[in-house]
Amino acid sequence: MSLLLSPLTLRGTTLRNRAWVAPMCQYSAVEGMPNDWHLVHLGGLARGGAGLVISEATAVTPEGRISPADTGIWADEQATAWRRITDFVRSQGAVPGIQLGHAGRKASTQRPWAGRAYVDPADGGWPTVGPSAVAYADWPVPRELTRAQVAEVVQAFADAARRADEAGFEVVELHAAHGYLLHQFLSPLSNHRTDEYGGSFENRSRVVVEAVDAVRSVWPESRPLLVRLSATDWAPGGWTVEETVRLSKELAGHGVDLVDVSSGGLAPEQRVEVGPGYQVPFARAVREGSGLPTAAVGLITEPAQAEAVLAEGSADAVLLARAVLRDPHWPLRAAAELGDDVAWPVQYERAKLA
Template structure:
């Protein structure tokens, strides 16, 4: 059987295959409420045969959103809006997860297509917070968080997990990558605190691990918990793979079931490779070094390449992003290319490719 289309069981949940859809921000929410756009976007992906869809980075507080157009899960109305989408996805026989996030110093910016990549405090935005008053590029410096702030955001992550459960999500993923709040605590380039949350590796990991522990306690034991990390900052003196291996060990000890291995995002000018394998080696480093399950992500677009990532032991699942935007039924197409037979939605079965009959000569 194709490794891409082999089931994977984490806790009480079995994923029918290992082709997962990566969380991708849509900048289509209003007051944190997901919209018809999200229903169509995620609903279309749900017809494509993926083993799991992870919905976009979703703020656990209003100030934790990347932009005023980003999704939230910090009130009942938002929870119900998500529940509508989850119900539709489940009706297609597809599993869905939610990425819980706080954007830290990279919050309160414009949507990326507004002309400038990031406009601070755009469209009624807000001042930002972070571990230390270190700005991202030319954005304003964030306010350094107090221990009271840290407790409030930690509790908001746990409350977000409880709301995700009420909305019906099968999985939650914590966003500790791409230069957002939890990543900012991990990296010495953005965490310059002198208290128990800064300085040594142990101290810099303390707050993200506290958040993970709070979410694991709030999330049912029989449902998987994932964490996305940036394995490296791609910058001298920054967060690096050996630190990520140690973090992954700690995450596993707290009950994290899979580490989603991305990279970068902390600095606007980091030199990051752009080919379709630049992060699969990072996934393998974490998988072998920490003895945890991992997922590989980042410009993976060819089914044969995705198969090799799994067959070679670099990851336990692959996350598809841009390729799924180009073709929401990428998993179904990939199955055909690697000789697997996935069931198609009954309304689309007439379009399923059939073997070409061989004519007798």
């Protein structure tokens, strides 16, 4: 059996393989409610053989949405709507996961196919917030969160995790990457605070640790808690790989079970060095420096490539995004290419690859 198709156990949850679906926003919700699109999208990826299927960045507050069309879990009725989706994902042998996020200063944007510009409050958008009154690019300046409001955001993550449990999710991931609110606190480029949430590494990372603690206090002990981090801002003066390793090592002591290692998204002036598996070295650095398992992501497109990432010890799982949009049955194809005999949906067995 290849490493890619072998099981991985985190706490009390065993995932059937290490080919996982990364969170990908669908911009198809109304008032934060998941619908038939999300059922078919996520359910189809589960049917395709993935071990873990993580929902899109799901907002913990209405103003935390990236766009007005993002899913949410700030209300009980949203948790109820998620339940039929998690039930179906599980019925296909995959583990349902949810990424909890708050977009901060990068909220209130258009759907990508409508042009990713800021949505003015007069057109259905809303004023944004951030750790500091520092705008992203030429977007409106966000309102700086007060200490009390920071505490409210932390509580919102915990409340969302409680609802995620009720909705049937088995894995929770906190989104502290890609320039969204938790990442905004981490980076000196977006965090200019002078209180206990700004300045030093300890202060800038404080809200992430608080959010992890708050979520872990309500999330079942037997279920895994993941954190997605951007390993670097790809910009001078920004968040670094070394800080990512340091934070990951600290989070290991706060109940985090795996770090999902991505990069970038915070600074419009970023200069990203893109190529096949370009973020894999970051996952390896975190894995070796923190002792935590990691998942690698970023232009991992072929089964042999994914297997090599695991075999060389760079990560414990790979997260697939565009590759599974192009081929929702990528894990089943990977099994055939790597010589593994895995179960197919009985309805599709007539097409099983040798």
